[in-house]
Amino acid sequence: MTNDSTIRIYYDDPYQIEFTARIIDQVKQGDNWGLVLDRTCFYPESGGQPADKGWLDGVQVIYVSEEKDKIFHWVTQPLPGPQVKGKIDWSRRFDHMQQHAGQHVLSQSFYELYQAETLSFHLGEQTASVEIDLSQASYELVQRVEERANQIIFENREIKTYFVSPSNLHQIPLRKPPKKTGDIRVVEVDKFDYSACGGTHPRRTGEIGLIKITRWEKIRQNIRFEFVCGRRALADYQRKTMVTRELVSLLNVHQEEIKESVQKTLAQVKQIRKKLNKAKEELSRYQAQEMASQAQTFFITEYYQDKTPEEVKFLARQIIRCGPYATLLATRVGGMIHVVMAVADELEINLREFQSLIGDIIKGKGGGSPTLLEFRGEKPDMFSQLVKEITQNFKKRYPNVLAEKGEKNNLTLT
Ligand SMILES: [Zn+2]
Known part of the structure; x- marks a missing residue:
């Protein structure tokens, strides 16, 4: 120095x-x-x-x-x-000491059990992680590593630090070769791990408290393990206990039955949703028949506030099944308008001719087939304007269709 x-x-x-x-x-x-x-x-x-x-x-x-x-x-x-x-700031420092010493113990546990090297270490404000030279991980592997690492903690081994000259370095079984030259500072977890490290560590492994791996994921060709030590492990356990208690109370089951209960509930929800959809479709068919029977013209329009786009589309399809009708239905989605336009085949109207008109009026995008269009636009207040302009276009472009199909069914456009 x-x-x-x-x-x-x-x-x-x-x-x-x-x-x-x-x-x-x-x-x-x-x-x-x-x-x-x-x-x-x-x-x-x-x-x-x-x-x-x-x-x-x-x-x-x-x-x-x-x-x-x-x-x-x-x-x-x-x-x-x-x-x-x-x-x-001692609480911050001691937290770093717990996480850093924990990392040494964890890294050597991976090495001892699976000959897997630690490629990098990150210590953040909330979480710490190591990237390990492993191609896959399982609960079983994680548990084995945790058990070994925590055994080293429970044995309360001494953590020693000392400097070693380059000529004596070969006597130290370092887990990884040092990045620096000259005298190397060695951090030894008594007879377990030897690391070249300049960090701060507690005197004994017992002060690490506990090591827990909380999640893992594939990164590059390796696995990154997130872990918590000491007070962070306690905080994690406290959070998880709180969540578990809330679930137990919400589901009204024992802790061991949470998973089964959630699975059962999800299956029920799925079944109920299926039944509900079926009932909604049924209702839609009746609604379409009623709309058709009460229609004053062959062009049926309605603006909904609470239907989903799927429901509106289904209803439009049902309406044109009831006879020679054209329909323009819309619903609000967030601050947007969702428009569905459909015509019965027998009217021989090509809806593609209306695409740019719809897009312009509601300032939206969409498309579809000659008999069914779907648009989403930014102008939710333009529905009546849209109805008006499409009606005029019908009269202008399809006077014959209206005369033959519309008037025959006593459904003229006014
Ligand atoms: Zn270190």
């Missing part, structure tokens, strides 16, 4: 929270000042572990970075110096 580099107190004592130091350098970058100190408890972001937060002379330290062996403590105002009193 050179004279101008900072003494990293956290290497020897990750439990030290407060310290005094001398300001060596102070640089301005944007709105912030980066302070270099002769000694520090602050851990700079590196090796997958986020930076500590805390205070220097009561001023909040928002970030700690490391560049070329220099540690910068970023604050939002300059400090007078030459001495500063520092304090780290």
Whole structure:
């Protein structure tokens, strides 16, 4: 270590929270000042572990970075110096210690049981994850790894840190070769895991508390496992207990019966939905017959507020089955208008001729066949205008059809 580099107190004592130091350098970058100190408890972001937060002379330290062996403590105002009193946010630090040590134990458990290497480690505010060189995972695999990792925790093994010179490094069974050169800091979970690591770790594995894998997914050719340790595991257990209790109360079953109960309920819902759809279709047929029998002209129109587009379409089809009718039905969907237009074959009207007219009036898009069109538009208030213009178009384009089919059935357009 050179004279101008900072003494990293956290290497020897990750439990030290407060310290005094001398300001060596102070640089301005944007709105912030980066302070270099002769000694520090602050851990700079590196090796997958986020930076500590805390205070220097009561001023909040928002970030700690490391560049070329220099540690910068970023604050939002300059400090007078030459001495500063520092304090780290201990709950944040201890959380990182639990997750990081947990990761070492978890990674070695994967390696020991499945010879699967850890390719990367991410420690976030909410979750931590490791990407493991495995092509697939199962509940059984996850449980085996969890059992091994938690056994190491229950044995409360010592976690030691020491520096090893390059010439002695071959004596250490490192899980992965180091990325750095020179003296290597080794973090050893007693006789279980040996990692080259600059992070902060608790004294014993017992302080990790618990390791739980919460989910896993395929990423690239590997599997990424999300996990929680310590207080995060407790919080996760508390959340899940709450959800379970709520489900037990909602479903009125024992905890062990939740899955079966939900499956049963979903099956019932499916069956009821099927019956309901059938009943709705039946109702639609009657509705269509009634609309046809009460129609004043051959052109039947209606604007609904609460039907689904599928229901409107079904109804339109039923109407044109009742006789030589044309129909224009619409319903509101959100702030939009959904339009269905249909004509009976025997009228020999080509609805494609009305496509651009409908699209223009309701400012929408759609299409269909010569006998059935469907459009969705942004102008829900243009329905009566649409009816008016289509009626005029019928008169203009199909006077013969109206005379033969319409008037014969006593259904002239007015
Ligand atoms: Zn590490």
